[in-house]
């Protein structure tokens with residue numbers, strides 16, 4: 001099925017979002033990668049690069065936010081000004097990194113000028129592929145942030161991600177069940193890039209918080225605060 005048709009069906013039937021979250025992350029990744037590549041190859045202008053990139057960030061991070069909210073029972077039309085302000089702040093933060101990326105792409109354009117097309121592309125890929133992946137992983141971070149933000153007394157359990165090498169903090173958090181507001185209070189968030197709390201720094205952490213009916217872990221908040229304060 002055509003992806004844009006699939007996405008509009010999912011917009012109409014939010015419960016389907018559960019089944020396409022990975023595809024949506026992939027789509028975000030593909031968009032950011034192709035805009036970066038087009039800009040590197042000189043196929044699009046600075047302005048075009050900037051506006052395409054910003055549109056992808058706004059669109060995809062809003063989808064991620066709505067998806068996380070939906071998982072704890074909050075619909076977009078129920079969001080308050082404050083909720084939308086938090087979302088906008090997170091989008092602005094991401095957009096704030098864009099100039100740095102643009103400047104670095106312009107730099108590599110210059111430094112690969114004498115190379116063959118293939119060499120230049122290899123160089124570009126080796127320097128930027130991982131960086132774009134990390135950028136796109138913001139999608140999952142946003143889903144989790146929204147669950148924490150909207151969850152209040154929803155119980156959320158930390159589940160280890162499938163692909164990462166797990167750090168000691170993620171391992172210690174694995175299986176802890178706490179109320180969403182307790183996760184919020186602790187400031188611990190799965191996949192938060194550059195996290196000062198997760199030993200892995202969150203860069204490739206794909207752990208997530210899942211809604212659960214399990215009992216809250218004994219002393220959940222105290223355990224979270226102790227892990228937070230242990231820091232790295």
Ligand SMILES: [Zn+2]
Pocket residue numbers: 166167168169170171198199200201202205
């Ligand atoms: Zn970790």
Ligand SMILES: [Zn+2]
Pocket residue numbers: 160161164166167170190191200205206207
């Ligand atoms: Zn993790």
